[in-house]
Amino acid sequence: MVLSLTIYELTNAENSDVEQETERALNRETSEDDTHPSPVDRFRFTSRIVSQSEPPLSGMVWDLFKNREKLTTEMTSLVQVRMQESI
Numbered sequence: 001m002v003l004s005l006t007i008y009e010l011t012n013a014e015n016s017d018v019e020q021e022t023e024r025a026l027n028r029e030t031s032e033d034d035t036h037p038s039p040v041d042r043f044r045f046t047s048r049i050v051s052q053s054e055p056p057l058s059g060m061v062w063d064l065f066k067n068r069e070k071l072t073t074e075m076t077s078l079v080q081v082r083m084q085e086s087i
Helices: 016-027 039-047 068-086
Strands: none
Touching (some): 016 039
């Protein structure tokens, strides 16, 4: 039996170390060594952007693609090839 699962359909296993590290990385302050603002600073800067000319869009990002299945299958294949090449 062949499953047609793509990398976009994988679920994350709970891992408190990964969650803690992600939280730490997202909330750290920008340092003098950074070439760009830290994520928390980027979130703060972008939260101040006000768009009055366009109403917020509803729906899912996937709705923007004509063929989600084709795209995710193609990208999964590409990732698999690149991973094989790196071994």
